[in-house]
Amino acid sequence: MEFQNIIISLEKYWINKGCFLWHPYATEVGAGTMNPATFFGILGKKKWNVVYLEPSQRPADARYGENPIRLYQHHQMQVILKPPPSDIQNIYIHSLKTLGIDVSKHDLRFIEDNWEAPTLGAWGVGWEVWLDGLEITQFTYMQQAGGIDLDPVSVEITYGLDRIACFLQGKQSVFDIDWGSNTNYGFLHQERERQYSFFGFKEANVELLWICFDGFEKEAKSLLEKKLFYPAYDYILKLSHIFNLLEARSSISVGERTRIIARIRALANLCAQQYIERGN
């Protein structure tokens, strides 16, 4: 199955299960969890079922486009179900069938793995899903976001599309994946991977990043003072990405690391509180 058809099939599948289709966010995120459709969506009491593609940037995972599966930017398909149906595990397993995976012929495992986004004060309990040993999905019952206990809890299902495509197409490297419409993954992404790797590991201007960090933090704070938590949240995402870049550049000492996470999380917690206070 072509990469673009994997995206479409999963979107269709979850739309049929009652999700609405959202879109990737317009700023860099490290994971689909950071998209406001998840961070805010899982807060509060309201029903919230959503599916969307999320290209996610993790500078430290970059490999100059030379590693078969490690990427600066990978592709996630994110699904949120609030509250989760009681047969959610089977619904998920069934979604693999729509990709043409006959799970009864494979070795499918749910291996304990608890996911956490420390800068967002978000965490949950769940699994890595292994298909013949390959990690294809992170499946999490989210317990907290923005430091707030979630009630009801949400299920977050995050498909690693690049790996799934490798698996389906029997490719050894993501860059060999057939993207669809006579295009391949490498053609679209390999040069980007190379350049972003140089950027993340060697070229990103550390001094400028710190200036941006302080400025963006100030901006988020002043927006929060005016209870404008949506735009404030955008700045929190930027802070989070800057933090990831600084880490990739090895420019954060240990003490700083803990403090920076705490600074970003404090803002995220405020966003979550204001969102709840708005009656959500």
Added chain:
Amino acid sequence: MKTEHLLIEIGCEDLPVWAGKHFIERFKLLFLEELSARRLAAGEIMFFFTNRRLVIFVRDLPSRSAAGQKEVTGPGFENSFDENGQPTRAAIGFARAHGVSISSLKVKNINGRKVVYIVKKIPGFSVSSIISGIFASVMKKIEIPRGMRWNNSKDVFYRPVRWILALYGKQKIDIEFGGIKSSRYTFGHRFLCPQKIKISDWKDYFDKTQKAFVVLGEDLREKFILNLLEKNIKNGESFEKSAAANLANLIEYPSVIRCNFPAVDYTIPEEVLRVLIEKANGVPIFRDGHLEKQFFVVCDGNSSEIVRINYENLLRTRILDAQFFFDSDISITLDEMKKKLDRIVFHQRWGTMAKRVERLRLLSSEISDILGFNTIFKNILVRAAELCKHDLASEMVREFPDLHGTMGAIYARHSGESKDVCEVISRYKYPVYSADPLPENDCAVVLGIIDRLDLICGFIAAGVDVSGSEDPYGLRRTASGFFSLVLKLGIELDYAGIVEKILDAYGVSGQDLVLSKKNIVEFLIQRFESYLDTEGFPKGLRTSVISIDRMDFVKTRKKLNAIRDFIIETKEADAILVPVTRVANILKQANEKGIVVSEFNSILLREAGEVALAKYYDRFSKMAEETLQNGDYSGFLGVISELKSPVDEFFSNVLVMCPQEQLKVNRLSLLKKFNDIFMKFADFSFIREEDIKNVRKN
């Protein structure tokens, strides 16, 4: 009374690998407590689990609980009856509240106070009402690490509960947890037999789950896997049973595939390959101590050709990935790697791993001197201490933490360190699990001791609470490894001094030092008690020696061994130890009565028995001191044996607690002289008869 078996199956979404054992330990305790509180005597209680179900099987449970009675205490006697013996309003009210007449009120003494009470009959209840009543509350009482909520019930468990089967004999029992009501249904293997299955009773359950591809017993699954592996192994090949056993709790129905290594070039060491295989549900195959170019994969249910190809491809990707880490690790020098330790936190209060390494280096040098090791040994130890944490900063160990030590040694060797130093680096972290073999190399043992004690001291000094039932920082496991190594080293040493040195290296001083040291010593002694317990030393024995030698673990253990051997080898050990404990006990009692024992005075000797005993003292003390100085603890017990007849004679002849004060004190003083020497070995007053019996039994 009619009895039946009770069967409860809790069906869950996939449980963490540790959950089954964790559940059994806690549920069993709480459940049996509740049963006995309700006077329901269970026969045997058994547990089974897989990654998708927890099964409780209670044999021979009576259909009703026993009837019983309890005393209910009412108002005080004076408030219940007036001077004329007439009941007051308080008494009338109490009787009425419990539905009894005034005449059935009884009177008893509680701490010298007279109170009124009644005896209340408690009827027996049906087993179904009792189980319905206690199940959910027991489930809720289990403290679950990283527990989760998943629905409106707000109940917390390891993973969501999706079905509950509960049968007493053929009768369904109504229980509820996590918003799930019990039923008569179970489910088979997720893919091999996914349908709902109706169950009539326990026999039917064990029969049908087996047919539905669920291997319930942990040990059965393990055996199942081992059999499959044995069947597929070729002549001259071998595999590690532990690698197979680790996989047993992640599956319901094992199957095994033999896979080939992918065609790919690599230079990563075998140790890494092995971990890569194990990380992917695999079991490495060895021939002559080296990896074969084939490996087993243990699957849950399916083992088709396509699964084999996928696992082979997976290993190919993993090898390429590991090769990337390996190449980038060896492209930098050890010094560059060391710099990265500045970026790894050891503990918030104590700073980075780099600081910890500096401390280990310093302590290694000091402790090497204390232990009296030669320069060659010291140099190896100090260099290994300096390098042993380097690999924590490597890409490979960040990805595969289990390879810590192994990679450290490989990278150190690559940069030209001596074989001896590398050997220490690769071995010092063992035992990681209690079954691990200990390092053979003394240097690695010493570094392991320092490393563990540094960790324990740091965490406790930083205020980590070690009193709870959980062990979040793994300090108990660390302590257990520490003791194994200390005993392996076998050098008598008061580790309290080492603790102080370590705290000093942390920069802890003043009041903080006193308190931290106290907490650390308490923790270690308590853990050592428990360590010796698992080695089979009964409580009285342990306490008798620990109370004397405290933080000298080696001496303690040697003495305990001597006592144990003595008890086992000497038929009349009880008879020999009895007079000794008698001396210890009589002094303890005197002390409790406030009798001050003074200087012994031979002029005050009256009876033949005491004269003889006093005469015996010099010979005894000389021999006893000699054995202690030589660390000959069996010898000491031999000397003690010879005391039996003079002491027995003394006690049958002489009344110690006689009316004449002066004589009494002097007799006690004579006994104290003996006891002072006993006390250099152990406080025998702690040893009871059952301890001696227990030693013989084990």
